[in-house]
Amino acid sequence: MLRKLRRVILWPLLLVVAWASFDALIWPRLRPIASPELLDHNDLIGQGEYIFNAAGCLGCHTDDDNNGLPLAGGRRIETDLGVFYSPNITADTETGIGNWELRDFIRALRYGIDPKGRYYYPVFPYTSYHQMQTQDMAVIFTYLQGLPSVNQANKAHVLPWYLRLRLVNWAWQKLYFKPGEFQAAPDQNEIWNRGAYLANAIAHCGECHTPRNARGALNAKMFYAGTRNGPDGETIPNITPHKKTGIGNWSADDLHSFLKQGMTPDGDFTGSLMAEVVDNSLQHLTDDDIDALVEYLRYIPAIENQVKKLKKQQDTFEY
Numbered sequence: 001m002l003r004k005l006r007r008v009i010l011w012p013l014l015l016v017v018a019w020a021s022f023d024a025l026i027w028p029r030l031r032p033i034a035s036p037e038l039l040d041h042n043d044l045i046g047q048g049e050y051i052f053n054a055a056g057c058l059g060c061h062t063d064d065d066n067n068g069l070p071l072a073g074g075r076r077i078e079t080d081l082g083v084f085y086s087p088n089i090t091a092d093t094e095t096g097i098g099n100w101e102l103r104d105f106i107r108a109l110r111y112g113i114d115p116k117g118r119y120y121y122p123v124f125p126y127t128s129y130h131q132m133q134t135q136d137m138a139v140i141f142t143y144l145q146g147l148p149s150v151n152q153a154n155k156a157h158v159l160p161w162y163l164r165l166r167l168v169n170w171a172w173q174k175l176y177f178k179p180g181e182f183q184a185a186p187d188q189n190e191i192w193n194r195g196a197y198l199a200n201a202i203a204h205c206g207e208c209h210t211p212r213n214a215r216g217a218l219n220a221k222m223f224y225a226g227t228r229n230g231p232d233g234e235t236i237p238n239i240t241p242h243k244k245t246g247i248g249n250w251s252a253d254d255l256h257s258f259l260k261q262g263m264t265p266d267g268d269f270t271g272s273l274m275a276e277v278v279d280n281s282l283q284h285l286t287d288d289d290i291d292a293l294v295e296y297l298r299y300i301p302a303i304e305n306q307v308k309k310l311k312k313q314q315d316t317f318e319y
């Protein structure tokens, strides 16, 4: 009896434990990371700055509220699961990422894993950046390494005990994360695909505009359909081309002005988090890239999801 039990339960269990330990602890360090050859340095810095801006790295990694220095980290990010503080990503060798090699940087953005093989929390949107082309990761790294370094120690996140061990992120990744570079859709044109790449791999629109489940994973079925429970508790509008509940009534020009200047078709300026997205990233994009975003947004599936309060209805109640 005992022997049978051993054969049926113990050995399979041991195998699973052995596999999980390998996968969680050893594989992250062994996994080969391709890092490209970088040739013309000066050219790369310009390209790096462009992608860096488009990706909005500065906002999250700078503690503006307390006059923090650029990219020195310490910005407070509140979520349902706890409070996170972004780390220092300047080239400081003691407190920043000055000792990192390009492959460490690629591992972080593509796989959400640090140089020691520990797992990042998905508040760091590697969940979008993993789709970035390796070359774009490389130029951001070159650009970052050339910026002034700041010696400022990282602050610890404030999390419930069951989330403190970074190994929970291994399990999270197993459930919700499939790393891989962006693949162009063969049935769409080049402009749409450029827009898809910018929106999903770089500017990470979905990190705010797609609702999440209770464990913080994006709900693909509600892609870009907005939520009342966005970051900082904000209401995030539906930006699918649904006529009634999304932005299906906006013209291409409306959308272009909005993304470039933050102005809505009513002439209001956008506020809060979106104003930051426009200021930090979208306003720096070329008109061609804004047009690509517009083309993309106009041809994604329309999803009915009413998140904004209906202004007209409220008005009628007041009368």
Ligand code: HEC
Residues within 6 Å of the ligand: 052, 055, 056, 057, 058, 060, 061, 077, 084, 085, 086, 087, 088, 089, 096, 097, 105, 108, 114, 119, 120, 121, 122, 123, 124, 125, 129, 140
């Ligand atoms: C939404 C906010 C946000 C944005 C946008 C963001 N980051 Fe981060 N980043 C974080 C947080 C939070 C962490 C810490 C994650 C953790 O501790 O697990 C982090 C971690 C990192 C790390 C790891 C640092 C270390 O010491 O291990 C690097 C590198 C990094 N980010 C680079 C970038 C780059 C490059 C961009 C732009 C392409 C970017 N981040 C955009 C929030 C952000």
Ligand code: HEC
Residues within 6 Å of the ligand: 199, 203, 204, 205, 206, 207, 208, 209, 231, 234, 235, 236, 237, 238, 239, 246, 247, 258, 259, 264, 269, 270, 271, 272, 273, 274, 275, 277, 282, 293, 297
């Ligand atoms: C950090 C979170 C965040 C990110 C990232 C983000 N947005 Fe937004 N977005 C918002 C919020 C919040 C609003 C509502 C702003 C307001 O109420 O003025 C908004 C509003 C909008 C609107 C106006 C919709 C309407 O009905 O008024 C559009 C269009 C839009 N975003 C497109 C985008 C695109 C495209 C991207 C990616 C390039 C993006 N957003 C990235 C948070 C975000």
